[in-house]
Amino acid sequence: EPSNTHIFPAGGRRGTTVRVLVGGECIPPDTGFRIWGDGLSAPAVLGSKRLANVEPSPRRDPRETPISYPKEWQSTIEVGDEAPMGAVMWRLTCARGGTGTRPFIVGDLPEFIETESNSLPERAERVELPVTINGRIAGESDLDYFMFHAAAGEVVIIDVVAARLGSPFDPVVKITEAAGRRIAAEELHVGSDPVLAFRAPASGDYRLLVSNVSFHGSPAHVYRVTLTTV
Secondary structure: OOEEEEEEOOEEEOOEEEEEEEEEEOOOOOOEEEEOOOOEEOOOEOOOEEOOOOOOOOOOOOOOOOOOOOEEEEEEEEEOOOOOOEEEEEEEEEOOEEOOOEEEEEEOOOEEEOOOOOOOHHHOEEOOOOEEEEEEOOOOOOOEEEEEEEOOOOEEEEEEEOHHHOOOOOEEEEEEEOOOOEOOOEEEEEOOEEEEEEEOOOOEEEEEEEEEOOOOOOOOOEEEEEEEEO
């Protein structure tokens, strides 16, 4: 039976057109794509198939189970200026049947989509706050680094959304100064999704590391991180 595994990015800003990759298994050509929500629209049929761009995985022992990544198809989602913020649902349909629904998040902050390779501290991608980062732990042992500036005394809030998307990603988040010293942060969880807050001890650059607790990854390991200050 057909199944949907993910959508990337898993959300978009109001008033924009979002180019997305829709992941699934056992999906034939001309599969239908439907999204519900006021102010949102998408083509009725998925576009062309696309090969996933993932970080190279380490060499595996021949006795281990081979890696099988879900396939991806291209599409677009129009998010209207007045679309209500929050989660809307989407699904796929074909002659073989329909899939379950998954969320797509409508927000109002600037959106940033990670590009590989950002798996080393010196390759951290710079973002400007406030922002919503769209990323994924796309291959085994993949790490995602981001750099941002904060002023002394600002409280930076980092809200990671993964389980709330239906993603298999189990996030671990680390914040350091540009030189690498770890910054202590208050942390709570919404399910398994962490929400962190820290007060910047000095004006300067800070580095955010997003990784998976198990070091496993795939194109379906999607996440959204919202960074704001108060």
